Amino acid sequence: xxxxxxxxxxxxxxxxxxxxxxxxxxxxxxxxxxxxxxxxxxxxxxxxxxxxxxxxxxxxxxxxxxxxxxxxxxxxxxxxxxxxxxxxxxxxxxxxxxxxxxxxxxxxxxxxxxxxxxxxxxxxxxxxxxxxxxxxxxxxxxxxxxxxxxxxxxxxxxxxxxxxxxxxxxxxxxxxxxxxxxxxxxxxxxxxxxxxxxxxxxxxxxxxxxxxxxxxxxxxxxxxxxxxxxxxxxxxxxxxxxxxxxxxxxxxxxxxxxxxxx
Amino acid sequence: xxxxxxxxxxxxxxxxxxxxxxxxxxxxxxxxxxxxxxxxxxxxxxxxxxxxxxxxxxxxxxxxxxxxxxxxxxxxxxxxxxxxxxxxxxxxxxxxxxxxxxxxxxxxxxxxxxxxxxxxxxxxxxxxxxxxxxxxxxxxxxxxxxxxxxxxxxxxxxxxxxxxxxxxxxxxxxxxxxxxxxxxxxxxxxxxxxxxxxxxxxxxxxxxxxxxxxxxxxxxxxxxxxxxxxxxxxxxxxxxxxxxxxxxxxxxxxxxxxxxxxxxxxxxxxxxxxxxxxxxxxxxxxxxxxxxxxxxxxxxx
Numbered sequence: 241x242x243x244x245x246x247x248x249x250x251x252x253x254x255x256x257x258x259x260x261x262x263x264x265x266x267x268x269x270x271x272x273x274x275x276x277x278x279x280x281x282x283x284x285x286x287x288x289x290x291x292x293x294x295x296x297x298x299x300x301x302x303x304x305x306x307x308x309x310x311x312x313x314x315x316x317x318x319x320x321x322x323x324x325x326x327x328x329x330x331x332x333x334x335x336x337x338x339x340x341x342x343x344x345x346x347x348x349x350x351x352x353x354x355x356x357x358x359x360x361x362x363x364x365x366x367x368x369x370x371x372x373x374x375x376x377x378x379x380x381x382x383x384x385x386x387x388x389x390x391x392x393x394x395x396x397x398x399x400x401x402x403x404x405x406x407x408x409x410x411x412x413x414x415x416x417x418x419x420x421x422x423x424x425x426x427x428x429x430x431x432x433x434x435x436x437x438x439x440x441x442x443x444x445x446x447x448x449x450x451x452x453x454x455x456x457x458x459x460x461x462x463x464x465x466x467x468x469x470x471x472x473x474x475x476x477x478x479x480x481x482x483x484x485x486x487x488x489x490x491x492x493x494x495x496x497x498x499x500x501x502x
Numbered sequence: 503x504x505x506x507x508x509x510x511x512x513x514x515x516x517x518x519x520x521x522x523x524x525x526x527x528x529x530x531x532x533x534x535x536x537x538x539x540x541x542x543x544x545x546x547x548x549x550x551x552x553x554x555x556x557x558x559x560x561x562x563x564x565x566x567x568x569x570x571x572x573x574x575x576x577x578x579x580x581x582x583x584x585x586x587x588x589x590x591x592x593x594x595x596x597x598x599x600x601x602x603x604x605x606x607x608x609x610x611x612x613x614x615x616x617x618x619x620x621x622x623x624x625x626x627x628x629x630x631x632x633x634x635x636x637x638x639x640x641x642x643x644x645x646x647x648x649x650x651x652x653x654x655x656x657x658x659x660x661x662x663x664x665x666x667x668x669x670x671x672x673x674x675x676x677x678x679x680x681x682x683x684x685x686x687x688x689x690x691x692x693x694x695x696x697x698x699x700x701x702x703x704x705x706x707x708x709x710x711x712x713x714x715x716x717x718x719x720x721x722x723x724x725x726x727x728x729x730x731x732x733x734x735x736x737x738x739x740x741x742x743x744x745x746x747x748x749x750x751x752x753x754x755x756x757x758x759x760x761x762x763x764x765x766x767x768x769x770x771x772x773x774x775x776x777x778x779x780x781x782x783x784x785x786x787x788x789x790x791x792x793x794x795x796x797x798x799x800x801x802x803x
Contacts, residue, residue, distance in 0.1 A: 321714075344718075344719050346713070347713075347716045347717060347718040347719070348716075350713070350714060350715065350716035351716035355714055361707075361710070361711055361714070363707065363708055363711065374711070374712075374715070375715035375716075377511060378511075378712050378715060378716070378717035378721055379715070379716055379717060379721075380504040380505075380507050380508045380721075382507070422715065426715070426716070
C-alpha cells in the first residue's frame with residue numbers, strides 16, 4: 241500500500257512537471273533532504289577537492305563533516321549552498337537540483353537554508369536586531385512578521401537582552417549566536433555551518449553547540465556542520481562524515497573523531 | 503504588495519546611499535548638471551534653427567518677370583508650364599498683372615503714384631509677374647534655371663546665394679550640436695558608472711550577505727539603479743531652472759528676434775516646459791543607464 245502511494249506521488253509529479261505546474265525538478269520522494277550522486281569538484285587551478293562522492297542525509301538529522309585541511313569539507317559545504325558548482329554529478333537539496341541551478345535563481349535555494357561562517361559576517365553598522373531582521377527584509381517580509389520572527393530567533397540563541405547592541409560590543413561567542421539567529425530567522429529546513437567554532441575557545445564553543453543542538457531538536461532543522469574540533473565531535477555523538485583528500489572515508493551514526501582520518 | 507514593500511526599501515536605501523556618499527554624489531550630480539546645461543542649450547539652439555529654417559523656407563519665393571509684350575495667351579501658357587515643373591508647389595503659383603503691380607506701387611508712395619500715372623499700359627516698364635514657391639529649397643537654383651528656359655520669361659529672381667548659404671550653415675551647426683550632445687551624454691554615463699561602482703564597492707560586504715540570505719538579484723540591483731535615477735533627477739534641477747529663466751530672459755532681451763527681423767525665436771511659453779521635460783527625462787535616463795551598466799559590470803550576479 242505504501243509503495244503504491246509513493247508511485248502515485250511520483251506519477252503526479254511527472255504529470256505536473258510536464259504541464260508546467262511545477263517548474264523545477266522535485267526528487268524529494270523519501271526522507272532524504274540532501275542527496276549527492278557521483279559528485280566531483282575540480283577547481284580551475286587543477287586541484288581536485290572532491291572525488292566521486294555519494295551521500296544521502298536525512299531530514300532532521302545533525303551531521304558533522306570532519307577532516308583535515310584540504311580534505312574537501314569546506315568545498316562540500318560550499319557546493320551545498322551553491323557557492324561552488326560541482327564539475328560532475330548531481331546535488332539535490334530540498335528538491336532543488338543545485339548543480340543545474342542558474343545564477344539568477346540561486347536565491348531560491350538560499351531561502352531554504354541558513355548559513356553560519358567562522359567569521360560571523362555581521363554588518364558592523366547595524367544593531368543585533370537589525371542584523372537579524374536584514375535577512376527577512378531583503379526577502380520582503382512585513383514588519384510585524386519580521387519583528388515576531390527576529391525576537392523568537394534571538395530568544396532561542398539567548399540574546400534577547402542585547403537586541404540594541406552593535407556587533408563590536410559583543411564577544412565572539414555572542415556574535416556567532418547573532419549569526420545563528422540570522423541564519424534560522426527565515427525558518428530554513430537546513431542549517432549549514434562552516435567551522436562555526438573555529439574562532440572560539442572551548443567554553444564558548446560548547447555554548448554554540450548547545451544552541452545548535454537546541455535548534456535541531458525544537459525546530460527539527462537539519463544541521464550540517466564542518467569542523468575539525470575533536471572534543472566537540474566526541475562530546476555530541478552525532479552522525480559523522482569523515483573526508484580525507486577528497487575521498488569519503490566513513491559515514492557513521494554516533495561517530496567519533498577517528499585519528500586516521502585527519 | 504510585497505513588490506511595493508521591496509520598492510520602498512530600495513528607494514530608502516538609494517536615498518541613504520546618496521546621503522552617505524555625499525561628496526561622491528555631489529561630484530556626479532554636478533557633472534550631470536553641466537552636461538544637461540549644455541544639452542539644454544543644444545536642444546534650444548537646434549529647435550530654434552529648425553524653426554528658423556522652416557520659416558525661411560516658407561517665405562522663399564521665386565519671382566518670374568514675363569516679357570513686356572507677353573499676351574494673355576502667353577500668360578496662360580507660362581502658368582501651365584510652371585505647374586509642370588516637379589519642384590514647383592502648384593498651389594502657390596500667384597499671378598500679378600502689370601496693372602496690379604502698378605496699383606500696388608501707387609498705393610505705396612506718392613512719388614510712384616505721380617511717376618507711374620504718366621505711363622499707360624502699352625509703354626509701362628512694369629512687367630507681368632508670377633510668384634512661385636518650391637517644395638525643396640535645396641534645389642531652388644535648378645528650378646529657377648528650368649523656369650528661365652520657358653518662352654516669354656524675361657527674368658527669374660530669388661535670394662540667390664545668400665539664402666542658400668544661410669540654410670547650409672545652420673544645418674551644419676545643427677549637426678555639430680547633435681554631435682556634442684551625444685558625446686557629453688556618453689561621458690556622463692561613464693562618470694555615473696564610476697560613481698555607482700564606488701558605492702557598490704563600499705557595500706560589497708552587505709551585498710555578499712544579501713546573496714547568502716536569499717535576496718534575489720532584482721532586489722540587490724534595484725537600489726543602485728534607483729540611486730542613479732536620483733542622481734540624474736537631482737542633476738537636472740539646475741538645468742531646468744537655467745532653461746526656463748535663461749530662455750525667458752534671452753527672449754525678452756532680444757525682443758523675439760536674433761540680429762535681424764529674419765531670424766525669429768520660438769515663443770517661450772510652451773517651449774521652455776517641453777525642453778525642461780526633455781532635460782529631466784535625459785537626466786533620469788542617463789543616471790539609470792549609467793548605474794545599470796555599473797551594476798552589471800561590477801556585481802556579476
